[in-house]
Amino acid sequence: MSECRPFSKTIGVWMSDKKSQKLNWKELICVSNSHGYRIVKLDLERPLEEQGEIDVFLHKLTDVIAAADVGDPTASRIISNIEQYLSNHPNIAVIDPLDNVRILLNRYNYYSILQNEPTFSRHGIFTPAFAEFTTCNAQENLEIMRQRGVRFPIICKPTVAHGSKSAHEMILVFNERDLNVCRPPCVVQSFVNHNAVLHKVFIIGNRYHICERPSLKNFTASEDLEPIFYSTGEVCKADSQSTLSILDPHDETDLQMTLKEENIKRIIRVLRKEIGLILAGFDVVIDNLTGRHAVIDINVYPSYENFPNFFENLLNCIDETVNRTIVISGDNGDCQDHHSVSQRLNGLINVAFSASKLGVTGMNIN
Ligand SMILES: Nc1ncnc2c1ncn2[C@@H]1O[C@H](COP(=O)(O)OP(=O)(O)O)[C@@H](O)[C@H]1O
Ligand SMILES: [Mg+2]
Incomplete structure (x- = not known):
């Protein structure tokens, strides 16, 4: 050197x-x-x-x-x-290139690219069902969710994925009564139980590195639970110690929770083809019932920790x-x-x- x-x-x-x-x-x-x-x-x-x-x-x-x-x-x-x-x-x-970067500024755009990828499903890769809210009309929003197969609990995320701290302020909503906490423009996405383990993949061209991070514990839809507001940094950084990451005693680690590296490579190939960034990253959680790999986020020039x-x-x-x-x-x-x-x-x-x-x-x- x-x-x-x-x-x-x-x-x-x-x-x-x-x-x-x-x-x-x-x-x-x-x-x-x-x-x-x-x-x-x-x-x-x-x-x-x-x-x-x-x-x-x-x-x-x-x-x-x-x-x-x-x-x-x-x-x-x-x-x-x-x-x-x-x-x-x-x-x-x-x-x-700036136009390639633009694709990842909007969550709805990149979830749509992932959802339209025909090869994913046969390998057990998916993006959780999602919908966009552009108004505060709860009745209309519920109908949009139904049409797109989005189920409670949901995570509500700002549509714009970059540009301010507020782009990473999330809300977990457990029932239709609380849909009014969602502030448009936002994307709502079905929550996938994943035993609080997040896999972050960092990419530099054709080189990649996978890290584990804490994430959210398992949840089910509920009429009683109040919405949970959190910012990604509080829960998912390497040194985060959020109580939201502590599994409930009855949540046992499932044997199907192993990350399939072949699937990570499949996702990288698709992102290279469809989005074409050299410096990128994405987040994967593994569904604790099916073992399927859910891509829940894609990032431009991530932290590379x-x-x-x-x-x-x-x-x-x-x-x-x-x-x-x-x-x-x-x-x-x-x-x-x-x-x-x-x-x-x-x-x-x-x-x-x-x-x-x-x-x-x-x-x-x-
Ligand atoms: N569909 C989902 N199911 C389960 N957990 C999720 C889902 N979407 C997001 N999360 C959790 O919320 C965190 C933040 O969401 P993410 O979409 O990665 O936003 P950010 O752009 O702030 O990184 C994730 O790291 C993960 O812990
Ligand atoms: Mg993320």
Whole structure:
């Protein structure tokens, strides 16, 4: 890693100040340099043209795109400047393209993609039944739920999945009487009992890592239970200690609760094909009665906590993406090259099995 080749390419990076403070820049710069890349921190308040040529644009713009999409003038200006700049420089490899990121800003959109995937059901993969509420009319909303097969208990989630803390404020509702706590626009989804175990999958291109996290205990529909309000961070972080995660004594761990890694790979392949992000993650819970795997969430550029050799894997993936961009944008009409690159990219690697002890785990460790 200390070996330094002359830099042949530049990676322009942008993320919010909050993310930037957590990022281990020293390590990012060091590993990038060892792959022949210089790192430039971009300032979105200044014209990008003035900040030097870049070959790769690496960003976490989810919150800015979400704000632009609801009409925030500053965010809209920033996003349209970036889009203009990228369309003037089609050879820049963008990680990830803004239109692909947009798909994951709306929960209804990505649940629909998952639901429409024809290969999932035969392998025991599904997304729980869901519906969108756009009004507060409880009677109408109940009818929408019936039509779409959504059953109590339900989790009510804001339709917009990024952009603010409130995007992660959830409500568990146990009966139709309490449907009025749902605030549109929101998505309601049937609750799947999963013995309080959440499997988080982090993806960098064709490399992935799976982690277990605490989650919600089992629940059934009830006329007596009041709605439960929670934020995802309180319950599902590695060190969360919510009482909502403590299983009731009669909940025994079922033998069918084993995660099938083959299914995780199937989900990754579908996401790569349908959504096309390099930096993504998703959440899976296993139905404690059927053993079926439910995909309940997909994320853009997730936290990558504990991802082995995060920076080395990121740079390997950037190398592959840059080479692919050159092949695709080159006008020599040589489709053969492009094919062989994408075929090479098709194999999926669980980084836990190939991890060396030398690299940095996750992206935030200083
Ligand atoms: N359909 C569901 N069945 C059971 N638990 C769920 C379901 N949907 C969400 N959860 C629980 O709520 C948490 C937050 O939901 P999620 O859709 O992942 O939102 P976020 O975008 O905040 O991560 C999940 O990590 C999981 O613990
Ligand atoms: Mg989640």
